[in-house]
Amino acid sequence: MIETGGVMPAPVREDLTAGDRPALIGPLDTIGVDVFNVPDLSRELQVDAGGRISMPLVGTVDARGKTASELAAVIEAALRGRYVRNPEVTVNIKSSVSQVVTVDGEVGEPGLYPVTNQMTLMRAIASAKGLSEFARQEDVVILRTVSGRRMAGLYNVAAIRRGVYEDPAIYANDVIVVGDSPQRRLFRDVVS
Numbered sequence: 418m419i420e421t422g423g424v425m426p427a428p429v430r431e432d433l434t435a436g437d438r439p440a441l442i443g444p445l446d447t448i449g450v451d452v453f454n455v456p457d458l459s460r461e462l463q464v465d466a467g468g469r470i471s472m473p474l475v476g477t478v479d480a481r482g483k484t485a486s487e488l489a490a491v492i493e494a495a496l497r498g499r500y501v502r503n504p505e506v507t508v509n510i511k512s513s514v515s516q517v518v519t520v521d522g523e524v525g526e527p528g529l530y531p532v533t534n535q536m537t538l539m540r541a542i543a544s545a546k547g548l549s550e551f552a553r554q555e556d557v558v559i560l561r562t563v564s565g566r567r568m569a570g571l572y573n574v575a576a577i578r579r580g581v582y583e584d585p586a587i588y589a590n591d592v593i594v595v596g597d598s599p600q601r602r603l604f605r606d607v608v609s
Contacts, residue, residue, distance in 0.1 A: 425570040428563050428588050439484045440534070441589075443515025444468050448485070450492065453505035458496075461511060474500045485510055518587050520545035522595035523552035536587040538572060548574070548595060556596030559585065 442448060444466050452458040462470045468481025475495040480488050485508040496504040517529045518541050525546025533540075538559065542548060554575040561568050574595075576582050587593070 425559060425561055425568060425585065426563050427586065428561060428590070440510055440513065440516060442468075442480045442483050442485065442488060442510060443513065443589075444481065446480075446513045446515050447511040448480070448488070449509045449511050450489075451507045451509075452492075452496070452501065453507070455501055455504070458501075516589040518589065519592040520595075521592065523549040523597050524595050525549060532587065532589045532591075537584040538587055538593065539574070539577060539584045541587050541591075541593055542574065542595070551598050553596035553598040556598075558594045558596070559587070560592040560594070561588065562590065 442464060444464055446464045447461060448464065448470070449461050450459060450472065458473065462472070464470055464480050468479060469477050470480050471477045472492065475492055478488070478491055478495070489506040489508040492506045492508070493504045496506070513531060516532045518532050518536065519529055520541050521527045524542060527545060530541060530544040538557070548554065555573040557572045557574050559570045559572065570585065572585060573582065577584050
């Protein structure tokens with residue numbers, strides 16, 4: 418367990434099925450493949466549940482965990498020489514369902530949210546419509562898998578807002594749980 422203000426390690430590449438952090442292709446993502454001057458090979462594809470795509474003349478390619486440029490290089494290599502002279506391939510991630518963070522607990526709208534390159538704890542909470550009135554700001558936990566091990570970090574959002582602690586980075590597949598404040602609930606019940 419990482420105590421308040423500590424820094425959790427970033428997940429290793431194998432932990433991510435998901436600027437500074439390149440987006441990785443994962444199962445069920447939608448990608449666009451453009452083969453310059455060969456419109457018959459340009460297409461939009463959905464990555465299958467196993468992380469693979471299939472293309473004419475290329476066959477089945479493992480896309481899971483690759484960046485768009487890495488996948489483009491694999492497709493270029495498969496086409497080069499045999500089918501297309503000097504292929505130029507561009508791959509773009511159109512939509513990513515594999516790169517999400519779960520925000521749960523005392524937030525406005527708990528749920529799954531897409532991870533951006535610069536996602537931080539405060540941005541993830543803001544995506545979930547902020548803290549609820551019963552949120553326990555000093556009890557925010559980030560759960561993360563690093564090298565196959567589950568880790569938890571405890572953070573104080575109020576201290577992060579004041580600039581006492583750095584706003585920690587959030588990665589794909591992280592789970593954020595905002596704790597409940599029974600004292601605030603009790604106070605509301607007494608006052609009303």
